[in-house]
Amino acid sequence: MASIKDVAKRANVSTATVSRVLRNAGNVTEETRQRVLEAIEELNYQPNVLGRYLRRMETETVLVVVPDITNPFFSKVLRGIEAVALEHGYQVLLGDTQNDARLEEQYLNVLPQRQVDGMIFLTARIRKELMEEMARQFPIVLACEYLEGTDIPTVSIDNISSARKATEHLIRLGHRRIAHLSGPMNIILSRDRLRGYYQALAQHDIDADPALVQEGDFTYESGYNVTLKLLALEEPPTAIFAANDEMAIGAIKAVRHRGGRVPDDVAVVGFDDIQMASIFEPSLTTIAQPMFEIGQKAMELLLQLIEGGNVGRRQFVLPDRLVVRDSCGGSA
Amino acid sequence: MASIKDVAKRANVSTATVSRVLRNAGNVTEETRQRVLEAIEELNYQPNVLGRYLRRMETETVLVVVPDITNPFFSKVLRGIEAVALEHGYQVLLGDTQNDARLEEQYLNVLPQRQVDGMIFLTARIRKELMEEMARQFPIVLACEYLEGTDIPTVSIDNISSARKATEHLIRLGHRRIAHLSGPMNIILSRDRLRGYYQALAQHDIDADPALVQEGDFTYESGYNVTLKLLALEEPPTAIFAANDEMAIGAIKAVRHRGGRVPDDVAVVGFDDIQMASIFEPSLTTIAQPMFEIGQKAMELLLQLIEGGNVGRRQFVLPDRLVVRDSCGGSA
DNA sequence: GATGGAGATGTAATCGATTACATAGATGAG
DNA sequence: CTCATCTATGTAATCGATTACATCTCCATC
The missing domain is CATH 1.10.260.40 (lambda repressor-like DNA-binding domains)
Structure with a gap:
């Protein structure tokens, strides 16, 4: 060479x-x-860029850490990130943690090792102190998931209010026995959506039945399995609010396999509005997140951090909206 | 620091x-x-790893170039790659080309710049000479897509024979007017699947009708739109073989929107066996590719190349199989 | 007690580019 | 004509680690 x-x-x-x-x-x-x-x-x-990197101590590369590359939700966010990065001459590299917090910590080390100039985490499952210490020294932005009570720049939607919105929609349709398929409880996002669900119930004087809250892991399979449990209850739910679309689709399949119809016997609401939500039949009522915009905003913040600027307000909450489709029935 | x-x-x-x-x-x-x-x-x-990289002239990192991170097929292949890489202490980084051949060429440059030790391309849309010249100097493996008449190590299935198999299945079910939704014709994979389709027709003395072959781009939307065209023909097809599952689902939706039923009015076969193929209703008859294994094998080959070994036989064809489900009807 | 070998540690070159600083030559003002 | 200024180019330090080679110490052996 x-x-x-x-x-x-x-x-x-x-x-x-x-x-x-x-x-x-x-x-x-x-x-x-x-x-x-x-x-x-x-x-x-x-x-040979290694020589340049060493001398300049910068790589014009950012790393995006994704909990699960298989999840279509994240790919859309990623596209937003890529768009902004490309525009500014930055390379985007991807790290897939496969939902493994240990791998996530490993990726974090890439920063002090100077392999990349900054990172965007689409997952936040490692110890808060560790993340904060790193964020104090290097450019880090969180998107989608976040850490409680931290001032690491974050871009997301208001998961509590959107979960409340989704649940309220079911209540307005006349449902009283509403189940919630949550995500893993060690993820704050899951806890927020659960909280929104509880808030909606409380505001409408509906007693929360612990049996109606079941923990899944955001996969289709978990949605399916957990729903089978719900349907086996003495008094099964008439509506299900799932913490993401894939679990919602799993729920619908489970209802059908038990001979029920959606939305007639059980109404279902999802979360995220992935492409399949509008394709699947019945099409999913769901919370649409501005995935592309979340990615864009996150990358813009990261660039500001890299270039040494301050990012001012550190928590950015983007608007979401409820998309009403067929999976929860008309105005019953 | x-x-x-x-x-x-x-x-x-x-x-x-x-x-x-x-x-x-x-x-x-x-x-x-x-x-x-x-x-x-x-x-x-x-x-600071940059110092080490420069001195050792290796990064223990491989780059996987993906045509479309949104496509679930590739994420599974990626998991296979990750599994083997992790085992051998290699980091995996991802580059998304968004189906843009220019971006693909850019990623190719990462190699002589020494940012990574090797690359796996899940796409091969750039000039063959360019790719070959690079492959002569650096470790490169192709997976899924490939280049014709090259000896760059490649892992894939036999797309011609599997397309033939899929088409024959429809013929055996009694269909004579079988349409093919192809992928983009500038991709060899698409051409291979088309060839397999033609071979099956010829072997059963069915005249190929050019009007029944329509080019899509592997997206749901293209499958939908192109099928609408097919259904508008004077003599519409009774069966459709789509070059991937997403287009197949698009086809099914189009048939339904025109008031038809699947498989009763139109039988549909897909390709890839992504997760949604078994979830969607009707579930898709499709060609199952060993996605994880393709990824594993590709990474193993790459490691051999990096470690300077010869890889012996350079084209690896893994077995696929036809998975019969509901979208093409029983033994009519 | 001289010799040799093994083990521990240090010295300094090296990887390939960037860049602060030095220098040489050209140009222009007075 | 002289000096200041500017431009083009070169020299060599530098980034942070790795590693070939040198050196030193200690111990065993004859």
Whole structure:
């Protein structure tokens, strides 16, 4: 592999001049510039970025840590991130933690090791202190998930109010026995959605029945299995609010396998509005998150942090909205 | 940020010794080892990997280039790659090209720049010569998609024979007017599946009707739109073979929106066996690819290349199988 | 007690680029 | 003509780790 020295030798200049040509820093005559470019061409030279990284101590690369690459929700957020990054000449790399907090911590180490200039976490399952200590020294932004009582810049929706909105929709349709398929309780997002669910019940004087709250793990399978349990109750629910669309689809399938109909026998509401929510039959009533915008905003914040600016207000709450479709019936 | 020199100073040893402790290379007394470890602890030292990378000229990182991170098929392949990589201490980074060949070429440059030790392409849409030239100098493996007449190591299924199998299944069910929703024709995979379709027709003396072959782009929307065109034909097809599951689902939705039933009026077969294929109703008859295994095999090959070994046979064709479900009817 | 070998540690070169600083040559003002 | 200024280019330090090689100590062996 040719290095900058080889190019310098061939063009009969110093490495400094080659570097200047490479980075388009002025003060090079057109004539030498041409000579250098020729040498680069002839040697098929590609600058070794490791050298540059080491010297400049920056990589113009950001890492996005995703809890589950399989989840379509995150891919949309990612697209928002990519759009902004590309615009600003940053590379985006992806780390998949496969829902493993240990792997998440490992990715965190990439920062002090200087492999990337900043990180966006679409998951926040590691110890808060660890994350905060890192965030004090390096550019970190949280999106979607967040940490309680921290001032790490965060972009998300208001999960409590949107869960309340979803539950209230079911209440307005006349349901009183409403179940909730929650996400894992160690994730704050799940706890928020559960809280919103409880708030809605309380505001309408409906007693919360602990048997109607079941914990899933955001997968289709868990939605299916947990719903089977709910249906086996003496007094099964007439409506289900699932903490994401995949579990909601699992719930619908379970109802059907037990011979029930959706929405007639059981109404279902999901969360996220992934593509499949509108394709699946019955189409899902769900909370639409502005996934692309969340990604954009997160990347914009990260860029500000990297460039040393302050980000001012540190928590950004984007608007969500309830999308009413077929899975919860008309105005019963 | 503390560097190895700071640690050396604090522990009263040379940087060489610190490095030896860090990398667990022997020849260090337990006593000095402890001293060094203490210093590391006290300074909260994290080695800057850029220095190491530059010196060793390797990053123990591989890059996987994906045409579309949104596509669930690829996420499964990715999991296979991750599993093997993790086992061997390699980091996996992801590059999303968003189906843009220009972006794909950009990622290719990451190799001579030494940012990663090797790459796996789950897409192959750039100029063959370019790819081959790079593959001659650096470890590259292709998976899923491939390039014709090249000896870059490749892992995939036999798309021609599996497409033939899928089409034959429809023929056996009595269909004669079978349409094909193909992928983009600039992708060899699409051309292969089309070829398999033609072969099956020919073997059963069915004339191929050009009007029945329509090009999509692997998205749900394209499957939907193109099927509407097919249904508007004077003599519409009684069966549709789609080049992937998402287009197949689009096709089913289109048939329904036109008042038809699947499989009664139109039988549909997909390709890939993504999770939704078994969840969607009617469940999809489809070609199941061993996604996880494709990923595993690809990563294993890449490791061999990185470690300088030869990979022997360069084209690996893994077995696929036809999964019969509800979308194409019983034994009519 | 000289010799040799093994083990522990240090010294300094090295990876490839960037860049602060130095220098040489050209240009212009007085 | 001289000096200041500016431009183009070169020299060499630098980023942080790794590692070839040198050195030193200690101990065993004859």
